[in-house]
Amino acid sequence: MAGGRPRTFDSDAALDGAMEVFWRQGYEGTGISDLLKAMGISNAPSLYNAFGNKEQLFRKVLDRYAEGPAGYIREAFLEPTARAAVSTLLHGAADATTHPDHPRGCITVQGGLACSPGAEAARDELTMRRAAGEAALRERLRQAGQSGELPAGSDPEALARYFTTIYQGIAVQAAGGATREQLHQVVDLAMTVWPQ
Template sequence: MTGSKAVQAHKGRPREFDADSALDKALHVFWQRGYEGTSLTDLTEAMGINRPSLYAAFGNKEELFRRALDRYAERGPSRALREALAEATARGVVALLLKNVAHALTDPGNPRGCLAVQGALTCGEASDAIKQELCKRRSEAEQMLRERLQRAKDEGDLASDADPAQLARFVSTITQGMSVQAAGGASRDDLFHVADMAMTAWPG
């Protein structure tokens, strides 16, 4: 398939569908129901295509989910980290990250919580490859933050005895907890309070 258009068979006649739009709809379903909780019927109904068209355009369910994860990284809460890393100080990075995460997790236009966190929590043995992929992506995000904090330490922005790896793990634990809280109905203000309390523990 080239471009964002794909072909769907409909009543014996081919018609085009927008693959980007279909992928966005698949992402929404995965985000709301999790990988294992999403059936092929759920996907085809949401995307407005039949199974042969889904297979032709996106491969199987697992491949579609990985494509949806890539889209999620571009548009979902994953973008919060990329924006925060550009801040001038380590404290600024973390403060903006927590604020951005609180906003993203409670965006009324999206399902509650974080796809990467919720998806890994609900994956069973049959979907171990998906669980490992989600864990890998979360680990990569933590590594990006750790590298940024290490640079802050090297530049004297963090104390010489600060541990970038432990600080990155602390922040990741807070954001993952915020995701679980958001999925359970916590408001944006609730998450802002969590972020504020986390920043009180940040080294001066």
């Protein structure tokens, strides 16, 4: 077994660089030359050799995003009550979408809602991931309904969709320049919908 020529760039740092660009410019607004610069890779073939094509790189970036800047989501689901989970989730979104070290907003929204036919696979991947997040919240709220945390007559599905709408609206608000404090205020108002 052999070693081969060593990489001149760090894979994780390169993915972080790619994440930054995709986050700020969206999938379709990001070119291979932008990625090369941000990833610290000198030539296109090195990028394709290491990460596959643009779409595969995008998926790897989304995975890394979920474990890094969006890690607060997984933590939110560890909260003991559904109400605390939602509150942590939304206040976490207010923080993450306005973090000074990252582009504004959320990569799963900013990445691309509308696109040319050639980018539909990437757009659909984003749609899927947003739907997966909403489904996870729906399950958590269903469980809260069964455990008695939610009063009788509550609609866990509708609540999940409502809080997801807030969550996604926050990403748009952040893109428009809303401050962190303003978004936390939005979350506080949104939480008053909680039953009882």
